[in-house]
Amino acid sequence: MVVSLNLSIPEPVFTVALMMRFVVPKLQSRILLASFSLVVSFVYLIERDREIHAENAQQDKLLDHPRWLAPHVPTPPEVIDAMLKLATVRAGDILYDLGSGDGRIIIRAAEKRRANAVGIEFDEELCNVTRLAIRKHHLEGRVRVIQGDILEQDLSEASVVTAYLLPKSLGKIAPLLQTQLKKGARVLSVDDEIPGWKFTKRLNVWENSTARNWWVFLYVIR
Ligand SMILES: C[S@@+](CC[C@H](N)C(=O)[O-])C[C@H]1O[C@@H](n2cnc3c(N)ncnc32)[C@H](O)[C@@H]1O
Incomplete structure (x- = not known):
């Protein structure tokens, strides 16, 4: 059984980068939006980390289960x-x-x-x-x-x-x-x-x- 890992760049970074390029003409506003984007990304990463920890905790709990025969990995x-x-x-x-x-x-x-x-x-x-x-x-x-x-x-x-x-x-x-x-x-x-x-x-x-x-x-x- 092969378990794979998906790594992705936070979506808010893309969204705000696009907004800045096409919608926001002024430098000041761009800096403001860039800071906002950083904060959003930071919150996103913390939330993601929390989710991963919760998933791992569940896997650990399952591993302790004497009758646990496999993790949930779907067949394509x-x-x-x-x-x-x-x-x-x-x-x-x-x-x-x-x-x-x-x-x-x-x-x-x-x-x-x-x-x-x-x-x-x-x-x-x-x-x-x-x-x-x-x-x-x-x-x-x-x-x-x-x-x-x-x-x-x-x-x-x-x-x-x-x-x-x-x-x-x-x-x-x-x-x-x-x-x-x-x-x-x-x-x-x-x-x-x-x-x-x-x-x-x-x-x-x-x-x-x-x-x-x-x-x-x-x-x-x-
Ligand atoms: C690798 S997944 C396969 C899922 C599905 N058969 C497929 O191929 O898409 C294995 C599944 O077995 C379940 N499982 C593991 N041990 C079990 C047990 N003792 N009794 C019932 N289900 C179990 C897990 O919760 C998981 O959903």
Whole structure:
């Protein structure tokens, strides 16, 4: 799993710089606006720093959680489409996404592939985001999210399972998948191989917004 960092120049600096260039003709006013811009940027940076600290604190809290299997890093739509195609997900399939984040995989599986789909996610806020998206896409009959722990679910009805988790977490869920899933069920893992398992197919997808190659591994339960 790769976690990337976005660095950007504060927006107020651009806004005020543009105003000064085109709207403010006098030098005095420009100096005034420049000072204002500096203050705004300073406040912006402090606020940003506070947000980053809050995010880190939440990640630390999660890391302490004995059942925490991965941070929330979304899979890009192009990669989702490639994985659904790799596993030939279709109408009649029941897809479970283990750690479903904002619900993007279950929604795409239902919308583009006409599958039924279930997400399992223990973050309450992400479950709420998912429920809103399900309603927005009118998928209430075919898609649902369970707020709960992956390690405590009954996965036996799934014909397809997707997981984007940390490598050591894949090792934790592997016995669960092996004992609960039916023969012929397909398992898709994003970025990392399931330790000790032999994949049936694998795929490498270049994705522009993350500027990297994403691996997808497909396994079939025997
Ligand atoms: C890497 S994200 C993947 C999100 C989504 N599947 C996707 O590919 O866009 C992993 C998700 O697993 C969730 N998660 C981690 N441990 C979990 C657990 N034990 N039970 C349920 N969800 C968990 C996290 O909150 C996070 O949203």
